[in-house]
Amino acid sequence: NAGVTQTPKFRILKIGQSMTLQCAQDMNHNYMYWYRQDPGMGLKLIYYSVGAGITDKGEVPNGYNVSRSTTEDFPLRLELAAPSQTSVYFCASSYFGTGTDTQYFGPGTRLTVL
Amino acid sequence: QKEVEQDPGPLSVPEGAIVSLNCTYSNSAFQYFMWYRQYSRKGPELLMYTYSSGNKEDGRFTAQVDKSSKYISLFIRDSQPSDSATYLCAMSESARQLTFGSGTQLTVLP
Numbered sequence: 456n457a458g459v460t461q462t463p464k465f466r467i468l469k470i471g472q473s474m475t476l477q478c479a480q481d482m483n484h485n486y487m488y489w490y491r492q493d494p495g496m497g498l499k500l501i502y503y504s505v506g507a508g509i510t511d512k513g514e515v516p517n518g519y520n521v522s523r524s525t526t527e528d529f530p531l532r533l534e535l536a537a538p539s540q541t542s543v544y545f546c547a548s549s550y551f552g553t554g555t556d557t558q559y560f561g562p563g564t565r566l567t568v569l
Numbered sequence: 570q571k572e573v574e575q576d577p578g579p580l581s582v583p584e585g586a587i588v589s590l591n592c593t594y595s596n597s598a599f600q601y602f603m604w605y606r607q608y609s610r611k612g613p614e615l616l617m618y619t620y621s622s623g624n625k626e627d628g629r630f631t632a633q634v635d636k637s638s639k640y641i642s643l644f645i646r647d648s649q650p651s652d653s654a655t656y657l658c659a660m661s662e663s664a665r666q667l668t669f670g671s672g673t674q675l676t677v678l679p
Contacts (some may be wrong), residue, residue, distance in 0.1 A: 495671060495672075497573070497670050498657070498674075499669075499670055503666065526604070545612050559615075559617050560612030560613050562612050563612050
């Protein structure tokens with residue numbers, strides 16, 4: 456199993472550009488999440504999904520959009536990039552059933568908006 | 570006031586030392602408590618998971634939760650240079666939507 460994969464690893468955007476951060480998992484997890492991590496800060500939840508076709512906002516959703524058409528994929532869309540969106544973005548997935556519901560994280564995408 | 574407070578460090582200890590990492594929180598509804606380890610330029614990985622109050626031990630790691638004081642701790646015994654990382658506490662009401670601390674950067678010196 457590859458686990459949670461994210462592409463690209465790095466990206467530099469100009470203000471006003473848009474891009475999509477890709478996330479995929481091969482663990483058949485039903486829950487998927489997008490977080491951002493700013494320097495010296497913890498992770499803040501942007502959006503999450505409890506299954507294909509179902510998404511909901513987290514703590515910091517403004518400026519982002521998501522979709523989940525399949526169980527495996529959960530892309531994050533940035534429209535009109537702003538310097539405040541410079542951050543490291545982590546995707547995670549978990550299986551909600553019984554038990555500990557551990558979240559597994561991808562390696563992250565480092566985004567700089569200039 | 571932040572919902573979860575964590576001393577950012579940095580913390581530097583000699584190899585073999587006992588390390589204590591702590592978080593306090595304000596939401597009394599939290600009942601799932603986790604510690605994640607994050608190596609530089611990597612994603613977080615789950616280290617310890619505790620439900621409600623009590624202690625949990627796994628090798629050199631011990632997690633403690635005191636819900637009455639809204640305080641959780643992670644102890645690392647016989648610390649090793651490979652333990653050098655940022656440690657993030659996380660907690661939730663439902664084990665799904667996590668609230669993270671800001672992380673403590675730990676360096677274990679050989």
